[in-house]
Amino acid sequence: MIAYILKRLTLMLPTLFGILLISFVIIQFVPGGPVERVIAQLQGHGTEATSRFGGASAGDSAGAMTSGTGQSSTYRGAQGLDPEFIKELEALYGFDKPAPERFWIMLKNYVRFDLGNSYYRDVSVLSLVAEKMPVSISLGLWSTLIIYLISIPLGIKKAVRDGTPFDVWTSAAIFIGYAVPSFMFAILLIVVFAGGRYFDIFPLRGLLSDNWRELGFFHLALDYAWHMVLPVAAMVISGFASLTLLTKNSFLDEINKQYVLTARAKGLSENRVLYGHVFRNAMIIVIAGFPAAFVHIFFTGALLIEVIFSLDGLGLLGYESVINRDYPVVLGTLYIYALISLVMHLVRDIVYVMVDPRIDFEAQAV
DSSP states (O other): OOHHHHHHHHHHHHHHHHOOOOOOOHTTTTTSSSHHHHHHHHHHHHHHHHHIIIOOOHHHHHHHHBTTOOOSSSSOOOOOHHHHHHHHHHHHTTTTSSSSHHHHHHHHHHTTTOBOOOOOSBHHHHHHHHHHHHHHHHHHHHHHHHHHHHHHHHHHHHHHTTTTTHHHHHHHHHHHHSSSHHHHHHHHHHHHBSSSSOOSOOOOOOOSSGGGGGGGHHHHHHHHHHHHHHHHHHHHHHHHHHHHHHHHHHHHHHHHOOOOOOOOHTTTTHHHHHIIIIIHHTTHHHHHHHHHHHIIIIIISSSHHHHHHTTTTTHHHHHHHOOOOOHHHHHHHHHHHHHHHHHHHHHHHHHHHHHHHHHTTTHHOO
């Protein structure tokens, strides 16, 4: 297993390289980059935009707007701007170097976990990620844990009572949970429980109350849980369906195997057969999928929930960075996402072996 882990860790390097290369190439062809945004700000807001983005004074801005009249530029809307000012903008955002050189510099910095600085915020990308990550981890971790705590017992009971009215009615609930997206449940919960129309029980914004610094540990924990109820509930309601069906089908597949019939023929009780023999084999795929499920919820499931409940996490940060063409934040968060995803998939394989020692990835790799 150690050799397999080392091999997987080695393969992470070309995988990360490929992800960053493709993303970097795509960014080069995306219109409306940071230089274009500054130019648009200049043409629309005059000297205020220049002093904000280019660091120029009002007089410098006026000179730039007049001295370059008639000059051509590769940027849309740059007519009338001093070419030297455009070059200063390119140097400010690092676009004065060829794309291959910029990519190579980025790779060297990423090896040292130097993700650069945000174009529009006076802070490093790593600091931004560290600041926003607790929110996203809270949503992803609690949602995944609760989904597993609901889905596994429910899936087992559905498998044992397959075809009964309980199975039919719970399948209807699962179908609704699978069909309706999480943000719709979030809006419904706000309308009903967050002062939208009926009850005003839970807060609508943030992860903690404004006076959280004044609270003791116990009251702080209660305040945190109070704020997490609605966003986590919205993600759980829309996320438990797939895992429940996976658990049910896995158990049904194992229940019909020969070793189960043999155990029953020996006179073992149904609980002994179910939890002593079936459970371990049926739960391999379910338990081992926990890291991947967490990554899925952590990265893709929380964006709209963060927006709806005003939770300033990584999903919202990534979305705003793409809209604002804040390339260091876009590539930096993508690098963190890819790294965590690759590590969690390795953890998944390790969990497979822990749950079922008969699995040998080294033998399969030969």
